Amino acid sequence: MSTLAAHDLSSQTAIDRSQQLQLFLDDFRNSRHLLQTQLLSMRLNALDELDAILGDFDPEGLKTCCDPELIARANTLRSQLEAANETLYEAARAEISLKGNSPAMDRWFTALARNRGAEGPRPGLGFDLLDEIVTGVLQLRGPGEAGPLPSPEMTAYQPTPARHILHLIAVCNLSNDDVLVDLGSGLGHVPLLVSILTGTRTLGIEVQTDHAASAQEAAQSLSLTRVRFTAEDVRRTDLSIGTVFYMFTPFKGSIFTEVLHNLWKQSKDRQIRICSLGPCTRILQSQTWLRAIRPPDTERITVFESR
Secondary structure: OOOHHHHHHHHHHHHHHHHHHHHHHHHHHHHHHOOOOOOOOHHHHHHHHHHHOOOOOOOHHHHHOHHHHHHHHHHHHHHHHHHHHHHHHHHHHHHHHHHOHHHHHHHHHHHHOOOOOOOOOOOOOOOHHHHHHHHHHHOOOOOOOOOOOOOEEOOOOOOOOOHHHHHHHHHOOOOOOOOOEEEEEOHHHHHHHHHHHHOOOEEEOOOEEEEEEHHHHHHHHHOOEEEEEOOOOHHOOOOOOOOOOEEEEOEEEHHHHHHHHHHHHHHHOOOOEEOOOOHHHHHOOOOEEEEEOOOOOOOOOOEEEOO
């Protein structure tokens, strides 16, 4: 493509974006009711649409893309929507700190999951509006610049999408006697949400100290006494407390083999369940001492029971 053609295409893109933004803001001018605090999902969708229009433009790019008045209106609208959401997130945090759970979060999750259907959550590892809510409520402190992993057999951190955590809760039927142990818990999304939504005791084991510290700070800020995080190598951790174990393929190779052997030894004393997401599901499927309670699926939660 010639430089002139590329410039023409860029100019057309800018015009299209400007027109999209104008239409979006005009539509929203007649939808002020969205600022009512209870309309969370509608605001999240509006923010996503706004990001889709302007998301890949830096501040300088915005100046060439759109009229300054449009940009100012868009920024004002974004601030208003985010402020309304933050009001709800803070109220949910107050509920959790007081009671250990949040009826508001239950309502939001139920409403957003209503269209999921009988086949379960959407497969894959992409994020959605549920994750926006989790981020807003948990307010996890980022661990800073990622350092090298202790072993090349350990996989880089990626949080479990919230819809899969809800699916885990639904298919596991956790009881007060259960303890869920997250093997490679990262910033703690799974132990925190499971505790908030079910009251189940949870333990997150994470080899990276800064990740574990961030997760523990989040638990303490929400006064969650049934959640604990420890910065340890899972191969050296006492797993006897756990009845349900979760793995989002946090490691592979010899590490996975050793951890799996340790879990097998735990199953000699009691029945355990292992919930998996990602490629590690295939390895668990091949173990004769485990039985999948539903057909295994690497892109959704699979639950295995020890025989």
